[in-house]
Amino acid sequence: MPLLLMLAASPSLQAARIGDVSDTHWLEQAVRFFSFQDPSLRYALIGSILLGVTCGLLGSFIVVRKLALMGDALSHAVLPGVAIGFLWSMSKNPVAIFIGATVAGLLGALMVNLLTQTTRLKEDTALGMVLAGFFALGVCLVSMIQRLPTGTKTGIDKFLFGQAAAIGAGDVWLMSGVAVLSLLAITLFYKQFLVTSFDPGFGRVIGMPVQVFHLVLMLLLAFAVVIALQAVGVVLVSAMLITPPAAAYMLTDRLHRMLVLAALFGLLSGAIGAFLSFLGNSLPTGPCMVLAASLVFGAAFLGAPRHGVITRWWRQRSRVRRIGRENTLKSIYHVLEDRDFVGEGVSLKELAERRRETIEEARRQARELHRHDFATLQDEDHSIWLTPRGWQRAAAIVRNHRLWELYLTHSASIAADHVHEDAEKIEHVLGEDVVRQLERHLDFATRDPHGKRIPSSVDIHQAGRPAPSREDPRPTGYGGGS
Amino acid sequence: MSELIPAFDWQQVVVSPWRDDPGTFFWIALMGFLVTVTCGLVGNYLILRRMALVGDAISHSVLPGLALAFLAAYAISASQQGPDVPHEDLRKPLLMFAGALAAGILTAVLIEWIHTKSRVKQDAAIGITFSSLFAFGVILISLFASRIDLDQDCVLYGEIGYVPLELGPGDWVPPSVLRMGIVALLTVVWIVVFYKELLVSSFDPGLAASLGINATLVHYAMMCWLSVVVVSAFESVGAILVIAMLVFPGATASMLARRLPAMLLWTVLQAALSSLLGLHLSLWLDCYPAGAMAVAAAGLFVVAWVAAPREGLLATWWRRRQMALEEPSIPEPPALGDGPMNPRSD
Numbered sequence: 001m002p003l004l005l006m007l008a009a010s011p012s013l014q015a016a017r018i019g020d021v022s023d024t025h026w027l028e029q030a031v032r033f034f035s036f037q038d039p040s041l042r043y044a045l046i047g048s049i050l051l052g053v054t055c056g057l058l059g060s061f062i063v064v065r066k067l068a069l070m071g072d073a074l075s076h077a078v079l080p081g082v083a084i085g086f087l088w089s090m091s092k093n094p095v096a097i098f099i100g101a102t103v104a105g106l107l108g109a110l111m112v113n114l115l116t117q118t119t120r121l122k123e124d125t126a127l128g129m130v131l132a133g134f135f136a137l138g139v140c141l142v143s144m145i146q147r148l149p150t151g152t153k154t155g156i157d158k159f160l161f162g163q164a165a166a167i168g169a170g171d172v173w174l175m176s177g178v179a180v181l182s183l184l185a186i187t188l189f190y191k192q193f194l195v196t197s198f199d200p201g202f203g204r205v206i207g208m209p210v211q212v213f214h215l216v217l218m219l220l221l222a223f224a225v226v227i228a229l230q231a232v233g234v235v236l237v238s239a240m241l242i243t244p245p246a247a248a249y250m251l252t253d254r255l256h257r258m259l260v261l262a263a264l265f266g267l268l269s270g271a272i273g274a275f276l277s278f279l280g281n282s283l284p285t286g287p288c289m290v291l292a293a294s295l296v297f298g299a300a301f302l303g304a305p306r307h308g309v310i311t312r313w314w315r316q317r318s319r320v321r322r323i324g325r326e327n328t329l330k331s332i333y334h335v336l337e338d339r340d341f342v343g344e345g346v347s348l349k350e351l352a353e354r355r356r357e358t359i360e361e362a363r364r365q366a367r368e369l370h371r372h373d374f375a376t377l378q379d380e381d382h383s384i385w386l387t388p389r390g391w392q393r394a395a396a397i398v399r400n401h402r403l404w405e406l407y408l409t410h411s412a413s414i415a416a417d418h419v420h421e422d423a424e425k426i427e428h429v430l431g432e433d434v435v436r437q438l439e440r441h442l443d444f445a446t447r448d449p450h451g452k453r454i455p456s457s458v459d460i461h462q463a464g465r466p467a468p469s470r471e472d473p474r475p476t477g478y479g480g481g482s
Numbered sequence: 483m484s485e486l487i488p489a490f491d492w493q494q495v496v497v498s499p500w501r502d503d504p505g506t507f508f509w510i511a512l513m514g515f516l517v518t519v520t521c522g523l524v525g526n527y528l529i530l531r532r533m534a535l536v537g538d539a540i541s542h543s544v545l546p547g548l549a550l551a552f553l554a555a556y557a558i559s560a561s562q563q564g565p566d567v568p569h570e571d572l573r574k575p576l577l578m579f580a581g582a583l584a585a586g587i588l589t590a591v592l593i594e595w596i597h598t599k600s601r602v603k604q605d606a607a608i609g610i611t612f613s614s615l616f617a618f619g620v621i622l623i624s625l626f627a628s629r630i631d632l633d634q635d636c637v638l639y640g641e642i643g644y645v646p647l648e649l650g651p652g653d654w655v656p657p658s659v660l661r662m663g664i665v666a667l668l669t670v671v672w673i674v675v676f677y678k679e680l681l682v683s684s685f686d687p688g689l690a691a692s693l694g695i696n697a698t699l700v701h702y703a704m705m706c707w708l709s710v711v712v713v714s715a716f717e718s719v720g721a722i723l724v725i726a727m728l729v730f731p732g733a734t735a736s737m738l739a740r741r742l743p744a745m746l747l748w749t750v751l752q753a754a755l756s757s758l759l760g761l762h763l764s765l766w767l768d769c770y771p772a773g774a775m776a777v778a779a780a781g782l783f784v785v786a787w788v789a790a791p792r793e794g795l796l797a798t799w800w801r802r803r804q805m806a807l808e809e810p811s812i813p814e815p816p817a818l819g820d821g822p823m824n825p826r827s828d
Contacts, residue, residue: 068606069535118795119787121529125733128534129783132726136776139722140769144487147768161620235542239613246606284624287617294614301600309599 030279040165041278044231047167048270048289050175051228052240054182056248056266058224059241060259061217063249065197069124070109071241073131074218075225077108079138079234082159082226083145094170098226105222106215108134135234162233164274164285175227182220186259189213194255232286243293244269247300250307269293321368323428328365329374329394330401330427331355332384337398337452345383395455400427402448402455403438409449410442416449487767495766506646507761509656513645514723514757514775516662517715520669521724522731522749524711526742527704529732530684535605536593537728539612540586540705541712541721545619547585548713551577553626575661579713586709589615590702642719642771665714672707673746681742719772726776727753730783737786737793756782 062071081104085097108130115126142159186193195203196213203210221241228237248261273289302310331354335346352362366384369375374390377383386394404423408414430438448454499507528537555574589611596607645656655663673680683690683700690697715724735748759782760775767774788795 063603063606066603066605068603068609072535072538072609115787118798119733119737119793121733121736122532122534124532124534125529125729128538128725128729129733129780131538132722132729132776133780133783136722136726136773136780139773140764140767140777143769143773144767236613236617238609239617242606242609243613246602246610249602249606250600283621287620287624290613290617291621294610294617297610301596301602307601 030275040167041274043167043169043172044164044278044285045271045274047172047175047231048164048274048285049267050172050179050270051224051231052244052266052268052270052289053263054175054179054224054266055228055237055240056244056262056264057182057186057259058217058221059266060245060248060255060262061193061197062221063242063245064255064258068242068246069127069238070112070218071221071225072238073112073127074105074108074221075229075234075237075241076131076138077111077134078102078105078222078225078229079135079159080104080141081107081138082229083138083141086145087141094174098174098223101226101229102219102222104134105225106218109215109218109222138234159229160233160235161284162229162231162236162286164231164277167230171227171230178223178227182224185216185220189216190256193217197255232289236286236290239290239293240266240269243290243297247293247297250297250300250304265293265296269296324365325368325372325374326393326397326428328355328369329386329390330397332375332386332390333394333398345378345385347379347383348381351384392460395460397427399455399460400430400435402452403435403442404430405450406442406445406448406454407438410445419449490766495762499765509646509659510642510771511757511761513642513656513659513662514719514761514771515754516659516666517719517723518727518731518753518757518775518779519750520662520666520711521715521727522735522753523669523673523746524704524708525728525730526732526735526745526749527680527684528708528728529736531704533704534729535608536590536705537708537712538725539593539608540589540708541716541724541728542612543589543615543619544582544585544709544713544716546615546622547581547583547588547619547709548578548716549581549619549622549626551581553622554581579710582713582716583706583709585615586705586712587702590705661714665711669707669711719775723772723776726779727756730756730776730779734779734783734786737783737790752779752782 059068059071062068078101081100081102082097083100084104085093085100088100089096111130112123112126115121115129116123119126121129192203192208192213195206195208196210196217200210203213224241225237228240232240244265245258245262247265248258251261252258269289269292272292273285276288276292277283277285300308302308305311328351331351332346335350335354348359348362348366351366352359355362355365363381366375366377366381369384369390370377373387374393375384375386378385401423404426405416405419408419408422409416444456446454446456525534525537528534551574555577592611593604593607596602596610597604602610645658679690679695679700682693683695683697687697690700712721712724731749731752732745734752735745738748739745756779757775760778761771763769763778764771764774786794789797791797
């Protein structure tokens with residue numbers, strides 16, 4: 001029963017959406033959205049886009065500085081400022097609220113610094129305390145304001161979860177002002193922000209007022225939080241500061257590209273959030289924006305070309321499989337070498353014995369080679385014949401291995417029985433140019449430390465010959481040498 | 483201003499509640515104390531492990547778990563008695579615990595996963611995880627508003643004032659106080675039983691690993707317990723008091739003590755004081771009791787920060803001043819010569 005009372009007393013959900021329309025079909029709604037006829041919708045959309053861009057730009061700096069949760073603390077810390085700004089004018093005057101919130105946000109940021117400098121407490125605790133303390137103060141103030149005779153119908157409680165529908169012309173002007181200001185600050189002081197973000201020590205050494213730029217950043221962040229409050233609300237503003245830049249961070253290594261991408265993602269999430277909340281008749285805007293941003297982040301997290309989880313997993317998997325194939329090829333070469341390259345095919349049994357594995361495993365590896373066009377299977381899948389490509393790869397791997405062993409014994413003075421393990425790893429990653437260097441350095445030697453022949457370039461590039469059934473293994477490699 | 487802050491009336495704010503309606507205020511104060519002490523004890527370890535903000539994250543991200551618990555309860559009841567389910571039947575404490583636990587574990591796993599598997603740092607991972615889950619929860623609630631007996635405001639600041647109203651005719655204790663009491667008791671038992679493991683793994687993960695304590699297990703156990711604490715505190719006091727109490731008592735205690743047992747004792751004291759002070763503050767200013775308790779806890783921390791005997795701002799300032807005054811008695815460093823580089827040369 002008390003909960004029912006509570007539900008009745010808090011109508012915040014019902015009004016927290018953009019087009020206050022009765023149930024219409026979602027297609028109709030979509031058409032209305034894209035025709036941009038509703039002025040309230042226009043303001044909401046423009047506002048969402050502006051705040052997305054601003055938050056994306058400024059959030060990039062806190063994400064690279066590992067201060068992401070400063071955004072969270074700051075966004076909660078503005079609440080008492082909002083309440084006091086509200087008390088000052090006794091209405092939802094954007095300017096008064098803006099000033100109050102900015103002052104409170106800056107106070108919060110300074111408080112975090114002060115706490116970490118004067119106590120043993122770590123930064124996370126300081127952030128948590130500022131967040132909770134300021135927010136609790138704000139909640140108390142808000143509840144006191146709502147108790148006032150004039151306070152009930154003012155909608156100050158909308159600041160907790162945001163209401164894009166409430167964005168008016170004045171808010172849009174304020175938002176554009178902040179967006180332009182942050183854009184200007186970032187373009188004018190790009191170098192300074194870059195240095196203070198990545199290497200504040202260096203910044204201090206070259207005489208840069210690092211502390212001042214930190215404060216400027218905090219000020220701009222407070223601005224961004226305040227303009228985003230209207231639409232997203234205190235609780236979720238931090239997501240707009242963190243998520244789009246984190247998605248951008250997955251995609252690039254350079255700050256300027258990250259800024260552009262983060263602004264783009266912010267814009268995207270703002271627009272998608274506004275669209276979704278307009279589409280569904282009862283969806284609040286802020287959470288829609290945040291979920292849109294999270295989806296963008298999820299896509300970047302999984303599928304980013306270099307740092308994505310799936311792409312990295314795929315790269316690692318294909319590397320492991322390549323190494324497996326190369327090891328099989330190497331074993332086939334060893335079998336062929338043991339019988340002086342007489343006869344063409346290698347039977348599965350020989351391969352399995354060589355690799356100390358079962359026939360089944362050898363068959364699986366042979367199929368894998370076949371699939372990659374390194375070998376063909378003959379005699380009802382019982383013998384493996386290398387293709388020219390397979391022969392080249394096998395000989396190259398054996399050459400890499402033996403060259404490296406020779407290099408280690410020869411130039412690094414490592415005992416001959418200690419070099420195999422190392423060569424086993426390096427053989428898969430030596431590039432052609434390094435091999436050339438090694439060959440020159442070792443004077444085109446033909447025998448490895450164990451007395452086995454190192455395949456020469458001529459051996460490797462005997463194109464068109466599946467395997468050399470060569471009678472005399474040439475005593476010297478090309479170029480004469482030792 | 484005068485209508486915002488009423489005049490302080492000692493009789494009305496402090497004396498009369500306890501004289502006229504002791505039952506009501508006893509339960510509210512007890513509930514506040516149980517929540518603050520439980521959160522404070524767990525928070526001590528969070529602060530030591532530098533996970534203070536993970537607590538903040540979990541207290542937001544249990545929301546979708548709760549929402550799904552309501553939907554599950556609705557589905558179960560609807561399959562038995564048709565689509566019209568009274569709201570009372572939707573509150574299934576066990577399902578809610580399970581939902582919150584699942585959401586809490588999901589949060590911990592997601593945070594770990596994002597920051598170990600990618601270049602995104604832990605702080606950003608925390609921010610992304612909890613905001614996504616919270617947004618998801620809010621959307622669930624607004625999509626199925628008729629079936630989820632929960633709203634965002636109650637999630638934020640709860641309604642501790644309704645606790646005494648829950649007292650049914652045959653009850654000794656309001657059910658939510660009973661639940662919170664059990665959780666508080668279990669927390670104390672948990673800390674006593676696993677005192678050594680928690681201590682070692684919080685202060686010295688390396689030593690803990692060499693002693694054979696499974697750090698991952700301790701971490702996830704901590705996260706699970708945190709979710710349980712959050713969800714049991716949630717309904718009546720809301721996320722705001724939980725977040726505040728996860729940091730303030732521990733931070734206050736660490737200003738006052740250096741050893742863990744002493745810190746835990748200070749935590750209990752701070753919890754008791756802040757719930758009582760907060761209750762009276764809310765009576766005076768007529769605001770949400772949970773918010774007022776959090777403000778009181780913050781106030782107590784500020785007092786400790788300024789006036790703590792050894793670590794406080796005043797003590798530090800006094801020590802510095804004394805040192806500056808006594809400076810001549812400090813043996814001079816060997817002179818490096820009278821060049822301009824030597825600051826003492828003039």
